[in-house]
Amino acid sequence: MSDFTLDPLLAAESVPLAPLALCEARLFDDSRFPWLVLVPRKAGLVELIDLDPRERMAVTEDIAQAAEALKAVTQCYKLNVAALGNQVRQLHIHVIARFQNDAAWPQPVWGKGARVPYSDTARGEMVAKLQAALGLV
Amino acid sequence: MSDFTLDPLLAAESVPLAPLALCEARLFDDSRFPWLVLVPRKAGLVELIDLDPRERMAVTEDIAQAAEALKAVTQCYKLNVAALGNQVRQLHIHVIARFQNDAAWPQPVWGKGARVPYSDTARGEMVAKLQAALGLV
Numbered sequence: 321m322s323d324f325t326l327d328p329l330l331a332a333e334s335v336p337l338a339p340l341a342l343c344e345a346r347l348f349d350d351s352r353f354p355w356l357v358l359v360p361r362k363a364g365l366v367e368l369i370d371l372d373p374r375e376r377m378a379v380t381e382d383i384a385q386a387a388e389a390l391k392a393v394t395q396c397y398k399l400n401v402a403a404l405g406n407q408v409r410q411l412h413i414h415v416i417a418r419f420q421n422d423a424a425w426p427q428p429v430w431g432k433g434a435r436v437p438y439s440d441t442a443r444g445e446m447v448a449k450l451q452a453a454l455g456l457v
Numbered sequence: 458m459s460d461f462t463l464d465p466l467l468a469a470e471s472v473p474l475a476p477l478a479l480c481e482a483r484l485f486d487d488s489r490f491p492w493l494v495l496v497p498r499k500a501g502l503v504e505l506i507d508l509d510p511r512e513r514m515a516v517t518e519d520i521a522q523a524a525e526a527l528k529a530v531t532q533c534y535k536l537n538v539a540a541l542g543n544q545v546r547q548l549h550i551h552v553i554a555r556f557q558n559d560a561a562w563p564q565p566v567w568g569k570g571a572r573v574p575y576s577d578t579a580r581g582e583m584v585a586k587l588q589a590a591l592g593l594v
Contacts, residue, residue: 366535368520369521377517384510387504387506388506398504399505399506399540399542400539403536404537404539404561405566406537419589426543426573428567430564430565
């Protein structure tokens with residue numbers, strides 16, 4: 321896994337949160353939606369089925385850990401979990417907290433207007449809360 | 458699991474394909490996108506994290522089986538895998554074959570115009586191909 325590198329667009333639009341079992345957990349920098357992105361630390365992945373079964377299990381548990389933490393922090397109405405990859409081909413999994421009054425409900429969040437970055441203060445607070453929750457679940 | 462029932466909207470918009478380890482695999486009846494929907498056969502599920510770890514593993518392998526079959530049948534450019542549930546709350550997982558010239562690319566497929574049901578002939582052919590592929594992978 322030494323040749324793993326993060327896609328430049330993913331890197332530019334998110335900040336580091338925590339290393340999970342197989343994935344890097346990052347906070348997507350859009351204050352409209354509490355949104356984690358999980359990136360498996362292995363080079364050359366595009367599809368979930370590029371993972372072997374043991375790696376898929378690890379990614380599945382990383383997703384569950386991220387989802388539990390996001391739900392605990394946000395008390396969201398619904399979680400959205402998705403591996404799309406139409407725009408960024410490197411395998412990454414979105415874990416998003418949804419609310420019935422959010423900016424895209426009930427549609428998916430992708431392609432709904434421009435990203436609204438957090439303020440430095442708000443971003444720092446969200447990162448701290450999520451890191452604490454990831455450590456507790 | 459005897460009290461499992463399929464959401465009426467899911468039932469109306471898709472047709473049965475195959476029982477997998479934990480999920481019912483169905484073909485979503487939209488000829489614009491080759492699209493499977495997996496529904497875990499357990500009552501009361503909303504989120505992936507409502508599954509216990511053993512069930513999550515089974516669902517993960519059902520997703521992989523569906524994805525391999527869909528890729529084999531369609532030779533798609535990308536797979537989209539998602540558990541959203543903003544409109545139908547019963548837990549279900551979308552596995553969708555995407556192409557760079559499809560009706561929504563590179564956006565997600567949800568909310569892009571009206572569903573275009575298959576003709577009876579085309580639907581039957583797609584079901585037969587997918588059932589064969591699901592049996593082979």
